[in-house]
Amino acid sequence: MVSERGLQVLQAIVQDYVETREPVGSKRIVDRHAFGVSAATIRNDMALLEDEELIVAPHTSSGRVPTDKGYRLFVDHLAELRPLSSAQRSAITAFLDGSTDLDDILSRTVHALTRLTGQVAIVQYPSFARANVSHVELVDLGGSRVLVILVTDTGRVSQRIVGTPADLDEGDIGQLRARMSVLVTGRSVGEGAKAVTAALAERRDQPRPLRLDDVLHSLLLVVSEELEEFRQDRLLLAGSATLARREDDFQGSIYPLLQAIEEQVTLLRLMGEMVADGEGLAASIGRENEAFGLSEASVVTGDYDATGSRARVGVLGPTRMDYPTNLAAVRAVAHYLSRLLEEDDTSR
Incomplete structure (x- = not known):
């Protein structure tokens, strides 16, 4: 004792x-x-x-x-977290204000957090499996190219350029947009993916497809890929170069950390198993991460809300880290991110 x-x-x-x-x-x-x-x-x-x-x-x-x-x-036994300075809070605001969509918001988040802490910053995308597709748009770029845009009600935006077998006129674009919209708009990402898969299967059974059916097939293949990506857990990271500057803090090689950063699956599993306290904060330290091959690293995370779905933002670094400051920074960024996403949701 x-x-x-x-x-x-x-x-x-x-x-x-x-x-x-x-x-x-x-x-x-x-x-x-x-x-x-x-x-x-x-x-x-x-x-x-x-x-x-x-x-x-x-x-x-x-x-x-x-x-x-x-x-x-x-x-x-931390009685309280070291409060961020006004300059640090201003830096968070300056980094995140003016974000255009979820991808931009999360990108700014990890860059802000790595600057605040000097560690590798991690943000988990919220789960989009239950998100609804709110809009589908096609934009003719000319030269037999079409821009496919998918938007969910949680703010996720996907944009892909697709080559088409022939040039399309405005009427063709309108028809294709309407046929795609019937399949996915207003449906959850999962339901939309099933509808697109069924449409692609039906297309394979048609012996003499119409000209626009060929184009629709190409577009639906891309939509299927994008909806599947929406359903997958993934991370966004920044500051990996900080590990090289802190290499002396690791007795062994930093390769396992670099591998975990590249592959993401390990970090997703680790973050998924971390138990948060009443403020949504969690820390996994050193040998607690041995099962994930990261026994010389620590991960500090905070929960944030994204339109009803919870995800995590945090930092990864050596066990010799400033835990009070890092926890305070993660908490502040998580709170600001939740508020920003809530404001973005109510403005739509």
């Missing part, structure tokens, strides 16, 4: 080690923190923390550094 002062000593060790990257000794704690006790007393407290495997000496006769277990206890 760790005493109250023992927790305070652990907090001092974590804070000083994160700041300096140097092992922390009892004299440094006495000099920098107002405990009102001798260095000998602090050494006794540190010995008890070491017995609990909360701190460890990386070298003989050195100071101590936190273990993964120590970081976990530190995070679990």
Whole structure:
């Protein structure tokens, strides 16, 4: 059982080690923190923390550094999160204001968060399986090319250019738009995908398709791909280069982290299993991530709301990270993102 002062000593060790990257000794704690006790007393407290495997000496006769277990206890006993400065809050507002659609909003979100924290920033797209397709548009670009635009009621926008077998006139575009709209507009993404699949199957059974049927087939293949992508979980990330600058914080290779960033599936599984507190915040630290091959990394996340669907935004970095600041930044960005998406939804 760790005493109250023992927790305070652990907090001092974590804070000083994160700041300096140097092992922390009892004299440094006495000099920098107002405990009102001798260095000998602090050494006794540190010995008890070491017995609990909360701190460890990386070298003989050195100071101590936190273990993964120590970081976990530190995070679990955070009484309050360090508030963001007015400059930091202004930076969030400046980055996110003026966003045009969901993709733009989330892109700005990860870039804002990586600037605030210096870590790899992650945002999970909300699930669009239950979203409804609110609009389908076709734009003739000339040169036998058509721009296909899909919009959902959650703000997701898809745009794809499709080559057509022949040039189309305005009447052709109108007919194709109407036939596609009947299949997907007003339906959920899942229902729309089923309707498109059925239409494509029916098209294969027609021996002599009309000219516009060939074009419609090409367009529906693209729509099917886009609707399927809407249904899949995916992440948007920024700041991967920060890992190279922090490579000394990893005893092994940073390759597992780079692989997880590239493949996304691992991070999606990890974030899906993290348990949030009452404020929607969660942290998974060091060896807690061993099953995902990320035992030298920590992930901090916050929940945000997207028109009734919840998703997560967070940061990924080494276990030696500034947890109070990162948690505060994630919480602030998640709250602002929720508010922005709510405003965007009510304005439509």
